[in-house]
Structure formats: structure tokens, C-alpha cells
Amino acid sequence: MKSKPLEISIVGAGIGGLVAALALKKRGHKPIIYEKTESLSELGAGIQLSPNANKVLKHLGVMEELQADIYEPEAFQFVHYRNGKVLAQQALKNSSVKIYGSPNYDIHRADLQKALLKVINKEEIQIKKNSEILDLYEEANGAFIKTKERLIGSDAVIGADGIHSIVRKKLWGEDKARYTGNVAWRMLVPIEEISSKFLQQNTKVWLGPKKHFVQYLVKGGNFLNCVCLVEQNDWMNEDWSEKGDISELKHIFSDWHPEIQEILESTKPGSLYKWGLHDRAPMNKWSKGRFSLLGDAAHPMLPFVAQGAAMAIEDGIVLASSLSSFDDVELGLNDYENKRKYRTAKAQRTASRNATIFHLSDFFAIFRNLVMKFFIKKIMDSFYKYDAISK
Numbered sequence: 540m541k542s543k544p545l546e547i548s549i550v551g552a553g554i555g556g557l558v559a560a561l562a563l564k565k566r567g568h569k570p571i572i573y574e575k576t577e578s579l580s581e582l583g584a585g586i587q588l589s590p591n592a593n594k595v596l597k598h599l600g601v602m603e604e605l606q607a608d609i610y611e612p613e614a615f616q617f618v619h620y621r622n623g624k625v626l627a628q629q630a631l632k633n634s635s636v637k638i639y640g641s642p643n644y645d646i647h648r649a650d651l652q653k654a655l656l657k658v659i660n661k662e663e664i665q666i667k668k669n670s671e672i673l674d675l676y677e678e679a680n681g682a683f684i685k686t687k688e689r690l691i692g693s694d695a696v697i698g699a700d701g702i703h704s705i706v707r708k709k710l711w712g713e714d715k716a717r718y719t720g721n722v723a724w725r726m727l728v729p730i731e732e733i734s735s736k737f738l739q740q741n742t743k744v745w746l747g748p749k750k751h752f753v754q755y756l757v758k759g760g761n762f763l764n765c766v767c768l769v770e771q772n773d774w775m776n777e778d779w780s781e782k783g784d785i786s787e788l789k790h791i792f793s794d795w796h797p798e799i800q801e802i803l804e805s806t807k808p809g810s811l812y813k814w815g816l817h818d819r820a821p822m823n824k825w826s827k828g829r830f831s832l833l834g835d836a837a838h839p840m841l842p843f844v845a846q847g848a849a850m851a852i853e854d855g856i857v858l859a860s861s862l863s864s865f866d867d868v869e870l871g872l873n874d875y876e877n878k879r880k881y882r883t884a885k886a887q888r889t890a891s892r893n894a895t896i897f898h899l900s901d902f903f904a905i906f907r908n909l910v911m912k913f914f915i916k917k918i919m920d921s922f923y924k925y926d927a928i929s930k
């Protein structure tokens with residue numbers, strides 16, 4: 540290690556902030572996490588952990604803590620919204636380790652967070668809850684952040700504070716996240732509620748005009764996690780997350796395959812949530828002086844390539860490596876940014892492009908359905924083969 544052990548303040552205890560803290564600690568640094576909420580909670584939804592993310596989680600000792608809660612799907616499939624025909628697929632369970640060097644898992648977010656927190660505690664990393672960061676500034680001797688009551692100085696500050704990042708705003712000015720014209724509805728359905736003829740061991744993405752439906756098993760295979768992504772012109776709720784009405788969702792998907800009808804029938808009315816999806820264009824520059832950004836704070840994206848958390852996880856390990864490779868903090872942060880900017884921008888752009896491709900209608904959809912089997916592996920390879928630990 541070229542740098543001396545650094546004191547690093549991480550703003551935000553989401554997946555990105557927690558992984559970054561573990562990676563920095565493993566390199567001998569002293570991270571402290573500042574989180575605005577009083578209790579840490581993740582949305583009651585699933586997350587696909589792709590091989591590129593799992594390489595990092597294994598390296599950081601998180602994988603052992605996940606074993607009871609993961610589900611390993613047989614394959615990833617795109618299917619036709621009406622007849623259920625498989626349009627393209629990629630085998631995963633028996634080939635992911637061979638092709639990508641790591642397995643592919645599906646998990647509930649709360650289970651991932653629980654595992655990360657277990658390792659954070661084991662490593663004796665402090666999380667200061669109820670610590671909303673309101674402002675920041677830099678002086679010759681360090682980077683400073685402020686809560687309502689405290690001023691905190693450290694060698695570097697990492698804004699891992701999500702899509703509405705205050706660190707990003709203070710560094711680079713106001714730049715509102717844009718509403719993408721898509722709403723995500725999400726629900727968790729116990730598998731015993733669903734007829735066994737419809738239960739498969741694949742991650743499935745149903746493609747139809749102006750919407751798509753993602754389903755996969757979580758919690759060791761005991762619950763089906765579903766996300767329904769629907770085009771909608773406006774999104775008024777400032778809170779970005781609200782209870783959904785199952786009759787509205789049934790109406791939206793009324794002409795879809797019987798399997799979708801079965802899942803919607805099995806959904807408990809109170810268990811449905813929806814929120815408007817926002818994103819931002821890739822940034823030209825993230826880091827300034829002793830400050831930088833990570834995860835959704837730097838590169839928020841639509842979930843249409845299932846790589847937002849994976850990119851945050853990769854960021855953490857590269858950040859720790861870059862900061863350890865220079866005896867100057869600013870050079871380390873610039874190195875981190877340079878190593879991550881192109882890849883994360885590509886994920887952002889792929890996600891936006893998929894928003895168009897997934898929701899095509901008529902002739903364009905027929906053409907997509909014919910050719911997508913030739914592209915699925917190439918796109919997956921470009922994300923899944925990456926090994927952030929070697930960067």
C-alpha cells in the first residue's frame with residue numbers, strides 16, 4: 540500500500556456505502572459511515588446479483604452470510620407476453636462459474652443488507668445513524684462534512700447517498716433527476732399461492748408493448764419477486780413510492796399470459812407498491828479535491844439491465860484499490876473515477892436503450908423477438924465477465 544491508512548467518511552449506508560466500507564477496511568483504511576435514517580431498511584423487493592457483483596461479495600467475506608437466503612436460477616429468459624414462448628435465454632446455474640468465474644444469484648434486498656451488516660459488525664466498522672449530512676467543504680488539512688449538530692473532518696469523503704445525493708449537489712450544483720416515463724410496481728408472492736404448473740426455476744422477463752414483467756425466486760426459493768415496469772407519462776408523488784392498487788395492475792396486464800394472471804390473482808392487495816423511475820445522464824466528472832461519489836449518487840440508471848447495485852459494488856472495491864495505490868488522496872480519487880466512468884456510463888446507456896427495446900410494439904417487436912437470441916450473451920458477457928478486484 541502506497542498511501543498511509545486513511546480516515547474516510549462515507550455518506551450513506553445503502554448497498555454501495557456498506558460495500559465500500561468493507562473494501563476500504565480490508566485495505567487497512569478507517570471508514571466511518573454516516574446514515575441519515577435512524578434504522579436501516581431496504582425496500583421489500585428482490586435484487587439480481589450478477590457474477591461480477593458476486594466476485595466482490597465473495598472477496599469481502601459476504602458470500603458465506605448469504606447462502607441461506609439466495610436462490611440460484613437455472614437460466615435467464617426473455618419470453619413473449621402473450622404466448623410465453625422463450626425468445627432468448629442464457630443458461631446460468633451450471634455455466635455461470637465456468638463462463639464468468641462466479642455464480643449468479645437472486646436475493647431479497649433485506650437479506651443482502653442483513654449479510655452486509657453482519658460483516659460490517661464483524662469488522663467493527665462504525666455506522667453513525669441519524670446523521671444526515673447537510674453540507675461540506677474542504678480545507679488544506681482535510682475534507683469536512685456537517686450534520687445539524689456536528690462537523691466531521693476526514694482525509695476523504697465518499698458520497699454514497701443515492702440518486703438524490705446531497706454530496707453530488709454540493710460538489711456539482713443542482714441537477715434534478717429526470718423522470719424516465721416508467722413506473723415500477725413490485726410485489727412478493729409466497730410460492731404456495733401459485734399453481735405449481737407455473738412455477739419455474741428461471742429468472743423470466745416477459746416483454747410486451749409499453750411494459751415488461753420481471754419475475755424470479757428469492758428467500759431460498761420460497762417467494763416469487765415480481766417487478767412490473769409500465770410506461771406512464773407522469774409521476775406526481777414526491778415520495779416516489781406508494782401503495783399500488785391490484786385492480787389497476789390487473790387491468791394493465793389483462794391481455795397477458797395466464798401465468799401473469801395467476802401471479803396477479805395470488806398477490807395480496809396490501810403487498811403491492813409502486814414508484815416512479817428516475818435517472819440521470821452520465822457525468823463528465825465525479826470527484827473534486829478530497830470528495831468523490833459512488834453508486835447511484837454517481838451513476839443512477841433504470842433497472843433495465845439489473846446492474847445498478849452491481850456497479851455500486853464494483854465501485855467500492857476499485858475505490859479502495861485506487862486510494863491505496865497513491866500517497867495523494869486526490870490522485871487516488873481521480874484514478875478511481877477514471878477506472879469506473881466508462882463502464883458505469885455504459886451501464887446507464889444500456890439501461891436507457893433497453894427501455895426502448897423492451898417496450899417495442901408491432902413490426903419492431905416482431906423483429907426484436909427474432910434477433911434478440913443473437914445478442915443476449917454478448918450483452919451479459921460485457922457486464923458479467925468484469926473482475927473489479929483485479930483493477
Ligand SMILES: Cc1cc2nc3c(=O)[nH]c(=O)nc-3n(C[C@H](O)[C@H](O)[C@H](O)COP(=O)(O)OP(=O)(O)OC[C@H]3O[C@@H](n4cnc5c(N)ncnc54)[C@H](O)[C@@H]3O)c2cc1C
Binds near residue numbers: 585587699702
Ligand atoms: C425496480 C428496481 C430494480 C432493481 N434491480 C436491480 C438488480 O436486479 N440488480 C442490481 O444490481 N441493481 C438493481 N437495481 C438498482 C439498485 O437498487 C441501486 O442501484 C442500488 O440500490 C443503489 O445503491 P446505493 O447504495 O448507491 O444507493 P441507495 O440504496 O439509494 O442508498 C443511499 C443511502 O444514503 C442515505 N442518505 C441519503 N442522503 C443522505 C444524507 N444527506 N446523509 C446521510 N445519508 C444519506 C440513504 O438513506 C440511503 O441509506 C434496481 C433498482 C430498482 C429501482
